[in-house]
Amino acid sequence: MTEDRGELPPGLALSWGVLPVQRRGPKPAFSIEQIVATGIEFGDRYGFEAVSLQRIAGHLGVTTNAMYRYVRSKEELVVLVHDKAIGLPPELPAGWRAASTAWIKAQVDRYAERPWLLDIPLRGAPMTPNLLRWTEVMLAALAGTGLSQHDNLGCLVLMNGFARNYANLARQLAANDGTPVQAEAVGQFLVPRLMEGGYPTLTSLYLNQEYEDGLDDDLEFGLERILDGIEVLIGKLP
Amino acid sequence: MTEDRGELPPGLALSWGVLPVQRRGPKPAFSIEQIVATGIEFGDRYGFEAVSLQRIAGHLGVTTNAMYRYVRSKEELVVLVHDKAIGLPPELPAGWRAASTAWIKAQVDRYAERPWLLDIPLRGAPMTPNLLRWTEVMLAALAGTGLSQHDNLGCLVLMNGFARNYANLARQLAANDGTPVQAEAVGQFLVPRLMEGGYPTLTSLYLNQEYEDGLDDDLEFGLERILDGIEVLIGKLP
DNA sequence: GAGAAACAGCGTATGGGTTGAACAGTTTCT
DNA sequence: AGAAACTGTTCAACCCATACGCTGTTTCTC
Numbered sequence: 067m068t069e070d071r072g073e074l075p076p077g078l079a080l081s082w083g084v085l086p087v088q089r090r091g092p093k094p095a096f097s098i099e100q101i102v103a104t105g106i107e108f109g110d111r112y113g114f115e116a117v118s119l120q121r122i123a124g125h126l127g128v129t130t131n132a133m134y135r136y137v138r139s140k141e142e143l144v145v146l147v148h149d150k151a152i153g154l155p156p157e158l159p160a161g162w163r164a165a166s167t168a169w170i171k172a173q174v175d176r177y178a179e180r181p182w183l184l185d186i187p188l189r190g191a192p193m194t195p196n197l198l199r200w201t202e203v204m205l206a207a208l209a210g211t212g213l214s215q216h217d218n219l220g221c222l223v224l225m226n227g228f229a230r231n232y233a234n235l236a237r238q239l240a241a242n243d244g245t246p247v248q249a250e251a252v253g254q255f256l257v258p259r260l261m262e263g264g265y266p267t268l269t270s271l272y273l274n275q276e277y278e279d280g281l282d283d284d285l286e287f288g289l290e291r292i293l294d295g296i297e298v299l300i301g302k303l304p
Numbered sequence: 305m306t307e308d309r310g311e312l313p314p315g316l317a318l319s320w321g322v323l324p325v326q327r328r329g330p331k332p333a334f335s336i337e338q339i340v341a342t343g344i345e346f347g348d349r350y351g352f353e354a355v356s357l358q359r360i361a362g363h364l365g366v367t368t369n370a371m372y373r374y375v376r377s378k379e380e381l382v383v384l385v386h387d388k389a390i391g392l393p394p395e396l397p398a399g400w401r402a403a404s405t406a407w408i409k410a411q412v413d414r415y416a417e418r419p420w421l422l423d424i425p426l427r428g429a430p431m432t433p434n435l436l437r438w439t440e441v442m443l444a445a446l447a448g449t450g451l452s453q454h455d456n457l458g459c460l461v462l463m464n465g466f467a468r469n470y471a472n473l474a475r476q477l478a479a480n481d482g483t484p485v486q487a488e489a490v491g492q493f494l495v496p497r498l499m500e501g502g503y504p505t506l507t508s509l510y511l512n513q514e515y516e517d518g519l520d521d522d523l524e525f526g527l528e529r530i531l532d533g534i535e536v537l538i539g540k541l542p
Numbered sequence: 543g544a545g546a547a548a549c550a551g552c553g554t555a556t557g558g559g560t561t562g563a564a565c566a567g568t569t570t571c572t
Numbered sequence: 573a574g575a576a577a578c579t580g581t582t583c584a585a586c587c588c589a590t591a592c593g594c595t596g597t598t599t600c601t602c
Contacts, residue, residue, distance in 0.1 A: 073485065073486055074486070074489055074490060074493055075486065078490065078494075079493070082493075082497055088548080089547090089548070089598095089600070090547065090548045090549065090597090090599035090600060091547085091548045091549025091598055091599075092548095092550045092551085092596080092597045092598055093549095093597095094549090094550070094551095095550075095551080118588065118589085119588080119589070119590090120587075120588060121588095128551070129551065129552055129553080130588090130589080130590090131551075131552075131589095131590080132550075132551050132552075134589095134590075134591090135549080135550060135551075139590085140589065140590090187423065188472065189476065189479075190476050190479070190480055191476065191480075193490065193494060195501070198503060198506060199503070201506060202502075202503045202504075202505055202506050205506065205509070206504075209505060215508070215509055217525065219509070220522050220525040220526060220529075221529070223469070223470075223473065223522065223526065224466065224525075224529055224530075226469075227465055227466055227468075227469030228462065228465055228466070228469075230465075230469070231461070231464075231465030231466075231469065232461075232465070235461065238426065238427065238428050238429065241427075242428055242429075247311065248311055248312070248313065251311040251312055252312060252313065252431065255312055255316065255317070255320075256431060259320055263433070264440075265436060265437070265440045266440075266444075267440055267444045267447060268436060268439060268440050268443065271453055271457070274453060284458050284461065287455065287458040287462075288458060288462045288465075290533070290537070291458075291459070291462055291530060291533030291534055291536075291537065292462075292530065292533055293533070294532065294533040294536040294537070295528070295529030295530055295531070295532040295533030295534075295536070296529055296533075297536075298529075298533070298535075298536065299528070299529065299532070326578065327569095327570070327571070327577070327578085328568090328569055328570035328571060328576065328577045328578065329569055329570075329576090329577050329578025329579055330567080330568045330569055330579045330580085331568095331569080331578095331579080332578090332579070332580095333580080356558085356559065356560085357561095358558075358559060358560085359559095366580070366581095367580065367582080368559090368560080368561090369560095369561080369562085369580080369581075369582085370580050370581080372560095372561075373578080373579065373580075377560085377561085378560065378561090543602100544601100544602085545600105545601090545602085546599100546600085546601080547598100547599085547600075548598085548599085548600090549596100549597080549598080550595100550596085550597075550598095551594105551595090551596090551597105552593105552594080552595085552596105553592105553593090553594080553595105554591105554592085554593090554594100555590100555591085555592085556589105556590085556591080556592105557588100557589090557590090557591105558587100558588080558589085558590105559586100559587075559588075559589105560586085560587080560588105561584100561585085562583105562584080562585080562586100563582105563583085564581100564582085564583085564584105565580105565581080565582080565583100566579100566582100567578105567579080567581095568577100568578080568579070569576100569577085569578080569579090570575100570576085570577080570578100571574105571575085571576075571577090572573100572574090572575080572576090
């Protein structure tokens with residue numbers, strides 16, 4: 067009669083607050099919330115690689131192995147940290163275009179605050195509360211378009227992928243921003259090879275300095291393309 | 305007068321075939337090509353986690369540390385493996401729409417052949433020969449649209465992100481395909497929580513079985529949205 | 543109340559990974 | 573011939589996840 071947690075993917079039950087009831091034995095020294103919060107702290111400070119059982123345990127003053135009393139595997143921890151760190155989506159404005167824009171920008175902002183979330187390997191469809199909340203609000207906003215549920219899901223996948231991808235690009239550019247010396251060296255190395263190697267378009271792009279600047283309005287660009295594309299579809303509705 | 309390899313990002317010089325000339329000392333037992341090929345072999349067989357210096361060295365019958373005579377760091381190896389494994393892009397058909405479609409599908413196919421490429425962390429703009437070749441052919445195909453170089457780049461980023469994202473989704477779905485038992489358990493766990501937790505749209509989605517099927521034509525869907533969006537932009541040109 | 547059951551955290555251990563420094567042997571330049 | 577440069581090796585440090593068995597604590601049950 068009890069729910070068979072064994073069959074569920076790692077982190078699912080815990081993320082929804084379903085934790086094994088304990089009857090006897092000593093009280094746990096910590097809570098899962100505490101452990102997850104520590105994981106997020108490390109992620110914020112030192113990046114995703116720092117979200118390790120060893121570090122969290124050390125920070126809490128416990129052996130690494132003690133973590134396994136709370137979490138079944140590292141993957142489970144990561145799932146929980148991910149859901150908690152992404153947080154709740156914002157309220158979306160009315161109208162599917164405005165809502166989509168707000169949703170994507172909110173996601174990009176969230177990833178800008180916690181870039182290490184982009185390093186978390188995605189192992190399946192989202193099933194944790196906060197991640198599903200993001201999905202829910204966007205699908206609700208798309209419900210007014212008249213498209214089918216299936217198409218709405220397609221739109222969501224498209225927008226979500228774009229947001230993640232853009233956030234990732236922005237992060238890379240931000241990281242490279244601190245090394246103009248290297249950018250110079252790269253240019254000197256690359257341009258002659260592009261010219262001789264049969265990359266005419268890239269050569270001209272590089273020489274026009276188009277390659278490195280911008281991106282500020284690339285978000286707007288991609289966003290507009292996607293929304294226009296969806297609008298075309300809506301326009302075809304009977 | 306020699307090129308200062310020290311300033312360049314890991315793997316750049318090697319990927320372009322620039323390797324330090326060696327004058328004296330014993331001949332190296334292997335070539336970088338061999339090492340990279342071994343890395344790809346392991347990736348194909350056991351996934352990206354198997355692309356490690358240790359495994360490659362062991363397979364070649366050498367100590368792990370010997371690898372550092374060929375490669376400066378693991379990251380360098382990964383960059384080389386990535387570029388080699390992604391290979392060259394196909395010839396694109398005439399017309400920007402057909403070309404875009406072919407380019408995205410080719411990318412999706414490539415990722416389907418080597419799903420582990422999706423696990424490679426992207427640490428910056430592509431600069432290696434094959435990756436830039438993909439960029440080059442797509443930009444060349446977009447050159448006929450009349451859009452600016454900057455806009456072309458925006459389109460490319462959008463399409464590239466979509467292809468990667470779709471390939472990733474497809475992989476996840478393929479992986480989950482083998483565990484219908486678990487899917488059943490997840491549904492039983494999730495649906496009541498969605499209903500009680502205020503996820504009406506997701507609940508109906510789940511109950512309508514829309515959540516798990518399809519995706520076969522989701523590629524077409526996203527593709528059409530993107531291309532239509534770009535077409536709207538082109539239509540606005542003076 | 544006594545005993546048993548359940549559970550926490552620890553110690554020890556295994557196996558995987560990256561990377562550094564020092565070293566012996568080999569090849570080639572001077 | 574000798575020096576310089578380069579090979580792969582050993583030794584070593586450090587990070588990580590995970591398994592097993594132990595001790596001690598708490599609580600349920602008889």
